[in-house]
Amino acid sequence: MSDLDSPSPAETLDGASTVEVRTSASAALIPTIRAVASDLAARADFDLDAISDLRMAVDEACATLVDVAAPTSSLLCRFLVRPERIEVNAQVQTKHVDTVVSTDTFGWRVLQTLADDVSVHHDPGGDGRAPTVSIRLDKRSSDVLR
Amino acid sequence: MTRADPEYGHLYPLLERYATLPQDDQDRERLREELVRGFLPVAHHIARRFSNRGEPLDDLVQVATVGLINAIDRYSPERGSDFFSFAVPTISGEVRRHFRDLGWSMRVPRRLKDLHVSINGAVSELSQSLGRAPKPTEIAEQLGVPVSEVLEGLEASEAYRSSSLDEMLSSEQGSATVGELVGEADAELDRVDFRQALRPVLAELAERERTIVLLRFFGNMTQTQIADRVGISQMHVSRLLAQTLDRLRSRLDPETRVG
Numbered sequence: 359m360s361d362l363d364s365p366s367p368a369e370t371l372d373g374a375s376t377v378e379v380r381t382s383a384s385a386a387l388i389p390t391i392r393a394v395a396s397d398l399a400a401r402a403d404f405d406l407d408a409i410s411d412l413r414m415a416v417d418e419a420c421a422t423l424v425d426v427a428a429p430t431s432s433l434l435c436r437f438l439v440r441p442e443r444i445e446v447n448a449q450v451q452t453k454h455v456d457t458v459v460s461t462d463t464f465g466w467r468v469l470q471t472l473a474d475d476v477s478v479h480h481d482p483g484g485d486g487r488a489p490t491v492s493i494r495l496d497k498r499s500s501d502v503l504r
Numbered sequence: 505m506t507r508a509d510p511e512y513g514h515l516y517p518l519l520e521r522y523a524t525l526p527q528d529d530q531d532r533e534r535l536r537e538e539l540v541r542g543f544l545p546v547a548h549h550i551a552r553r554f555s556n557r558g559e560p561l562d563d564l565v566q567v568a569t570v571g572l573i574n575a576i577d578r579y580s581p582e583r584g585s586d587f588f589s590f591a592v593p594t595i596s597g598e599v600r601r602h603f604r605d606l607g608w609s610m611r612v613p614r615r616l617k618d619l620h621v622s623i624n625g626a627v628s629e630l631s632q633s634l635g636r637a638p639k640p641t642e643i644a645e646q647l648g649v650p651v652s653e654v655l656e657g658l659e660a661s662e663a664y665r666s667s668s669l670d671e672m673l674s675s676e677q678g679s680a681t682v683g684e685l686v687g688e689a690d691a692e693l694d695r696v697d698f699r700q701a702l703r704p705v706l707a708e709l710a711e712r713e714r715t716i717v718l719l720r721f722f723g724n725m726t727q728t729q730i731a732d733r734v735g736i737s738q739m740h741v742s743r744l745l746a747q748t749l750d751r752l753r754s755r756l757d758p759e760t761r762v763g
Contacts, residue, residue, distance in 0.1 A: 471724075
């Protein structure tokens with residue numbers, strides 16, 4: 359099931375607080391989403407590098423998705439705030455089944471550097487559901503020196 | 505405004521005299537004071553021109569007066585230029601620098617600006633002692649204020665941004681560059697597929713921005729480490745990175761970026 363078709367209730371799943379933000383898939387609304395991201399990270403006592411990294415990663419992920427989103431569709435961003443880490447799932451509907459987010463780009467490099475873990479998922483949809491693309495990010499509360 | 509100007513005309517002989525007096529002449533102080541008082545309306549006038557940007561007029565007048573004093577001290581009549589054509593840009597420059605230093609892009613209460621300054625100080629001390637970026641609770645403990653206040657201050661910091669990126673760049677030349685580290689990052693960049701699209705766009709950036717981007721995304725360094733190497737604050741690195749990414753995003757061909 360696509361997340362956009364079935365908004366999951368903002369209940370706690372295995373101890374994580376859930377925050378969902380749904381906007382039009384428009385670049386103009388990304389600042390709102392990244393403000394939510396950095397607020398959640400700051401309140402979860404992430405270190406300042408991690409707060410800033412998460413903020414930029416969410417910005418990058420959302421900008422990437424908005425670029426491929428179907429016209430007049432929405433962008434759904436779900437944050438799972440777990441102890442010591444935040445998981446982000448951002449998703450848009452696409453017009454075509456074969457729309458892909460490429461991973462050999464500078465944008466993807468940015469995501470890989472800023473997040474501890476990042477992946478992209480393409481769902482072809484079907485049965486009346488639109489195809490979707492989502493980017494999943496995982497960010498730990500403290501930057502481990504690599 | 506020329507020598508014939510009735511409001512300032514009488515000050516010109518004083519200016520010329522002031523410029524010729526030796527540094528240790530006892531008359532200098534008195535003369536300078538008289539000149540500052542005489543030209544003060546000019547400083548007020550310039551301060552008022554900037555008064556709709558969210559800074560208290562009193563502060564602006566003070567800054568403009570500093571600019572006026574600089575202009576009086578540096579003016580040399582023998583170069584033949586009119587005092588006003590020297591003083592007006594000097595004073596405006598001082599006021600502009602004030603805004604640049606503040607860099608607040610929206611109206612933020614003074615209390616939060618002060619808090620921002622103390623947070624910034626605490627961040628650099630803690631980064632030194634911890635060897636990593638501090639957490640809000642650690643900053644709160646260091647400053648002896650509630651965490652909620654630190655969170656509020658951090659939020660206000662997001663409103664802190666240079667009005668013009670380029671202006672900020674030109675004002676802060678001379679911050680350290682990190683040749684060897686950038687060299688390694690640069691070699692790493694050579695190994696990626698999108699370097700052909702990225703290189704020309706990176707080349708358009710000012711040196712410090714390019715350095716920060718290379719170190720962060722190809723040199724494997726954290727913002728705090730970069731701040732330490734480049735000699736600016738972590739918050740400043742964070743701001744510059746976000747601004748630069750934004751700029752790169754708009755400059756890179758979406759086809760290239762999205763693939």
